[in-house]
Amino acid sequence: MALGHAIMTALLEDELSGYELARDFETSLGFFWQASHQQIYLELRKLSDKGWLSKREVSQSGKPNKIVYGLTTDGREALAEWVFSTTRNQAAKDNLLVKLYNLDADNVAHLAGEITARREEMMRRLYLYAKIRRRHYEQPETLPTRRKGVYLALALGIRQGEQFLAWCDEALDLLATVET
Template sequence: MALSHAILVSLLDGPQSGYDLGKRFDKTVGYFWKASSQQIYLELHKLAAADAVRAETVAQSERPNRIVYQITDHGRAMLATWVDKPTEPPSVKEELLVKLFALGDVDTNALLRELDRRRAYHIERLSDYEAVMHKYYPKPHSLSPRKLGRYLGLKMGIQSERNMVDWCDEALTLIQKT
């Protein structure tokens, strides 16, 4: 997936400035697709040049003018083409697993500390996801299609975080016994 697709999907909810898009991005697709504000603005300019988004300048009296972006019909067609293509499974680059391959030849306590740190990270993220689930998706069977898609993404995130906490627990237990 290109960043452009994530931006176009985000703009399906309505026109947004680059600043608003960046803030919202961090709380939605940013959980599984990282992008800096600079990258978002650069991609918005490319999308505007490709006629996938329309940029409108909104005058503000006490602040600099704001540029608000809206997806165009061409942008929607780009999304439709992208959605129709097969999706490859993500490639995993997990430094912690490489470190664990050295178990027995490196400081075991360092690995245990790293596993504890990683476990805490996943517990915090799981808590965040569960709070969002409770607040916004208490009745998944009555969701609109767009919200159902977000619910399913959130559900995958919750299951993934639970699995990671369980894996960390098992790894800590097994390593502590060595």
């Protein structure tokens, strides 16, 4: 029930609707936990059924009304408990690396293309990360406790991202040595 906990985490400080959660999951928390809107709506219902979330309809003008969810006391407790659970970590699954095991003269150009695309995507993401850090996390030691944790997640994203860029360059160089 990991997605449930990610959603509850997103609701720690704000009430959010399913639509907003789905949108936010493409940034912020979503950098290391993605979910489609279908999955989010389903999970919201499950969490509500368990009594961990409360729902409330909000009238809007200029847009359809929305249903916002907030953590209940039970939800807050369950989340706090979950943090103490020992979760086995799931190492990343990446198709690109599996594909690289199949490298040959025929597909080298295609794989170089995929790497280039991923590199560009990562550049954009890093740009965003850098902006967020500059704006909100300039001096991590002075942040309130919870924000320190958020900063650390961001910091890992930045480190891994930068390393990924360097790897892309190395990979493209090596792929260039493959004779076609």
